[in-house]
Amino acid sequence: MQNKGLFRPTWVEIDLAALEHNFKQIKKLVGNKAKVLCVVKADAYGHGMVEVSKKLVKCGADYFGVASIDEAIKLRKSGIKLPILILELIPDEHAGSIVDYNLTQGISTEKLAQSLNNYARKKGKIAKVHIKIDTGMGRLGVWHEGALELVKKIKKLKNIKIEGIYTHFPCADTDRFFTNHQVRNFDTLIKRLNKNNIDIPFRHCANSVGVIDYKCSHLNLVRPGLMLYGIYPKENLRPKIELQPVMSFKTKVLFTKKIPQGRTVSYGRTYIARRPTSIATLPVGYSDGYLRVLSNKAEVLIKGARRKIAGRICMDQSMVDLNNLKNVSIGDEVVLVGKQGKEKITLEELASLAGTISYELACSIGKNNSNRLFKNT
Ligand SMILES: *Cc1c(COP(=O)(O)O)cnc(C)c1O
Numbered sequence: 578m579q580n581k582g583l584f585r586p587t588w589v590e591i592d593l594a595a596l597e598h599n600f601k602q603i604k605k606l607v608g609n610k611a612k613v614l615c616v617v618k619a620d621a622y623g624h625g626m627v628e629v630s631k632k633l634v635k636c637g638a639d640y641f642g643v644a645s646i647d648e649a650i651k652l653r654k655s656g657i658k659l660p661i662l663i664l665e666l667i668p669d670e671h672a673g674s675i676v677d678y679n680l681t682q683g684i685s686t687e688k689l690a691q692s693l694n695n696y697a698r699k700k701g702k703i704a705k706v707h708i709k710i711d712t713g714m715g716r717l718g719v720w721h722e723g724a725l726e727l728v729k730k731i732k733k734l735k736n737i738k739i740e741g742i743y744t745h746f747p748c749a750d751t752d753r754f755f756t757n758h759q760v761r762n763f764d765t766l767i768k769r770l771n772k773n774n775i776d777i778p779f780r781h782c783a784n785s786v787g788v789i790d791y792k793c794s795h796l797n798l799v800r801p802g803l804m805l806y807g808i809y810p811k812e813n814l815r816p817k818i819e820l821q822p823v824m825s826f827k828t829k830v831l832f833t834k835k836i837p838q839g840r841t842v843s844y845g846r847t848y849i850a851r852r853p854t855s856i857a858t859l860p861v862g863y864s865d866g867y868l869r870v871l872s873n874k875a876e877v878l879i880k881g882a883r884r885k886i887a888g889r890i891c892m893d894q895s896m897v898d899l900n901n902l903k904n905v906s907i908g909d910e911v912v913l914v915g916k917q918g919k920e921k922i923t924l925e926e927l928a929s930l931a932g933t934i935s936y937e938l939a940c941s942i943g944k945n946n947s948n949r950l951f952k953n954t
Contacts, residue, residue, distance in 0.1 A: 586829040586908075587861045588948040590915070591624050593632045595821035599807050600636040602818055603799070606788060611795045614640035614662060614781065616802030618648060622936060623866075623943015624806055624824055627655045628951050633805075634659060642800055646671055649680045662707055662741070666717055672696050672704075681705040681740060685718050690731045697736035706731070707741030707779065710766060712759040714747045721762045725769055732775065741779030741798070742767070749786035749794075750811045756787075760794050786810045789817050808924055808935045822923060825915025826867075826942050830879070830907050832858040833899070842896050843888030847873055855899040859911055862893040866941035867913060874930045879911050880904070881918025914942070 603613055615638045621629040630641060630652055641661045643649050649661045662681045667674075672692035675682045677700075684690055684706040693704040708728055711718035719727045721744070731737055744763045749756045760782065767780055781798035783791065788801045789810075803810050807822040835855050842848040842856060857879065863869040872890045876883040877897055887898040899905055914922055924942075928935040 585860050585948075586831075587859075587865055587946065588827055588950055589623075589942060589946045590825040590827060590950045590952060591628065592821070592823050592825070593628070593951055593953045595807050595823045596624075596629060596632055596805060597636050598821050599805050599823070600633060600638070602820060603788060603801055603804065604637070606818065607795050607799050610797060611783075612639035612779075612798045614638075614642050614798055614800045615805055616642040616664070616784075616800055617652075618642065618644035618664065618802070619940050620648075620943055622802060622806050622808075623939045623941070625943070625949055625951070627651065628949075629805075630657055631655070632953075640798070642802075646674050646678075646680070650674065650678055653678050653680075660705070676700055676702050676704050681707060683707050683709045683717070683743070684731065685709050685711075687727060687730050690734055690737055694734040694736045703736055703738050705738050705740045707743055707781075708739060708777070710742060710744040710763060712744045712762045712782075713755060714745045716745070718744065721766050724766055725773065728770060728775060728777075729773070739775075739777055741781065742770075742777045743779075743781045743798075743800075746782065746784055746787060746794075749784065749791060756791060757793070760791065784810075786814070789814050803936060806939065808939065812925065822915070822921075824924065824939060824942070826913040826946070827915065828859050828861045828911050828913060830857045830905060830909045830911060831860045831894075832907060833905055834858075841888070842898075843872075843891060845889050848888035848896075848898070854901075855905070856887055856896045857899055857905055857909075857911070859895045859897060860893065861895055861913065862891045864892045864945060866938070866943070866945035867895065868927075868931045868933070868938065868941065870931045871927060875913075875927055876922065877911050877913050878915075878917035878920050878922060879909060881920060883920055883922075 615633045617626045620626045644665045669692040673696045676697050697704040709718035712721050779798045780796040783794040783799040785801045785804035787794040788799050807820040836850045869890045875886045884897050887896045924935040928938045
């Protein structure tokens, strides 16, 4: 699993105690009215799905959410017994796996429900589904206006249990009016279902922003992802909840040297020494998920001080302008994301510099660094 080898000092640290802290913060916000479905898709946003999920079971998670059958099977094979919802659609021909592994499928069509029903009937089992409602995401799901008809049809299938119904927010972080409108349309649908004597146990719509900023969206199940990992979906939500970052990204100084004035560093010669300085070369680059657009922008922590990346980030290496920082030695620890002394660098800070979102950066670093160290302090 070590993609760059055991001997390359670049690694990701996962703080499972911080994960527990964040989970408890979520419980505090939602109270005992709503259960918590922990979203662990994309290898738990790059944090390591199996280890993260095992910890969340101990913390009291109620449900897991993943994107694919493969992820769900991996969880089952690692011994996870809690219910698992596949948030994405699956090709009809794989309906059997949902039944065989006792998974719950998000459903947008009658056809997939029929495939599940047929397989479940053959096996003498019941397939659990959550109906996905589109109230504005425009991706999966049945439009809320037509949902009653679909639910009625699926309800007739004897080997299907409609355990849940859910919708998703495309812009809870930017558009309060639209998001409230989605919640209202979803509520209206649930009332219409009730009038038709259809009572669906789990009703859910809250992603992380919903959990933090839309109490009206909690209903009786919430679906946080990002915030579990201690990442804020939006800077101005910081005062509303105290989260602790779970992922750190670290490396060690591989080499140092003096750079006379006027010399340049790295490909494209985009960094020119305006004065004599020193650089440290680090064994980390864009193949580790340290995005190349961070060239000449990102800072790292070294001896407790912030220092900037000098020149282009290479495939496996990067240089740092030490700028008068004394006594830097080969082997000194360098923090790319995380804390050192009084300073810290967050995924949010780097994502913003890179012109992307912290979700993508976390996935990118996680995916490219199987060299993970799990801490539980
Ligand atoms: C990924 C996902 C979530 C979690 O969203 P966060 O913003 O990470 O909290 C919730 N619901 C669905 C359907 C998702 O795909």
